[in-house]
Amino acid sequence: MREFTFAIDYEKGVDPVMDVFLEHSTLSAHSLDAVVDEHAFWRMEHVTGPETALDRLEDIRFDDSCCGEAITEQRCAAERHHDVVERSTNELVLYSYLADIRQCESVHTLAGKHLPDGLIFETRRQEETCWWRVLMRSDEQIGIFYDELGARLHNGLSFRMGHLRDASEWRREQMAGLxxxxxxxxxxxxxxxxxxxxxxxxxxxxxxxxxxxxxxxxxxxxxxxxxxxxxxxxxxxxxxxxxxx
The missing domain is CATH 1.10.10 (Arc Repressor Mutant, subunit A)
Known part of the structure; x- marks a missing residue:
């Protein structure tokens, strides 16, 4: 297995989801995502932070008119399904499933288009940054994915390369808990x-x-x-x- 990491930084006003993180510095999120194919993916997201920020984030996720996935000028059209798995005053666990994705260019759809089946993503969001870790069977097409990802970002987004290497240790503590x-x-x-x-x-x-x-x-x-x-x-x-x- 191979591992590819990178980060995308967001300016205010570009992405409704990241705007919530920019407005609340103590808000943070960790998710595990899996691509079904280039037209569908699911996400389990764990968010901690102030209650007002969690309320706002939940409203955005359940608002089909808001797109919190696209990273290029092309907004996403998709069939969205969301469920709150757990909620408290400072914690939110949210399941999302996007299917029949059309006219969308997100990390998930670009990866599903160029990389082999069976992809798993780990993400972290805090303030202006979303960190990505991609686990894949092969990096045969990673150059195409990298070029397209870096070159087509929406204005106000910037790309930072991490590393590409064998995934001999893939954050076991996050998969298995503390x-x-x-x-x-x-x-x-x-x-x-x-x-x-x-x-x-x-x-x-x-x-x-x-x-x-x-x-x-x-x-x-x-x-x-x-x-x-x-x-x-x-x-x-x-x-x-x-x-x-």
Missing amino acids: NLPEEQETALRTAVSAGYYDPPRETTLDELAVELSIPRSTLSYRLRQAESTLIHRYVDRNETTRWLE
């Missing part, structure tokens, strides 16, 4: 269930250590390690730019 060592996960789940992280705190490290039959110092170490992993994963906003290295 993994902690078993002893750290057990300690963390026990602490959460017992109310250790609730205000006011409902238990102590000593009580948890007795419940788990381990020394207090061992429990404290395991919780600190788990907390460090979770905090760094949440805070590290430079992770997306590593796609381009």
Whole structure:
């Protein structure tokens, strides 16, 4: 398998979806997409951010008159299907399926036209940038895809090349979720269930250590390690730019 990465930067007023990200710097989205063929694709998108931004993004996705896919001057006509899988005040999980795509030039349709069947995409959106990672069986036609993608972008969009290489490691943590060592996960789940992280705190490290039959110092170490992993994963906003290295 081969992996191709790139980024597209958006100026304000060019794309309705990206305008929401430009207006809300704390809004971020991660998606997995699959191309059925050049006329159809599906997406599962996970978005976190302010409730007002999520409301606006949901309205745009469900508005068939808004095109949030095209990257050239040619707007998209398609049969659109959207479903909200999960929604809270700061989180949105949205499923989208576009079929019978006509007169459209998006990353998905251009890739479906030039690259082999079975494509999978991972994207991240934040502020003015959408990062793309493409997993493909062969890069035989990647030159044509690259040339067409870079040369035909809509005014106000700019292209940044990442890399083309073997996909020996394809972001397993995003596909499988966050993994902690078993002893750290057990300690963390026990602490959460017992109310250790609730205000006011409902238990102590000593009580948890007795419940788990381990020394207090061992429990404290395991919780600190788990907390460090979770905090760094949440805070590290430079992770997306590593796609381009």
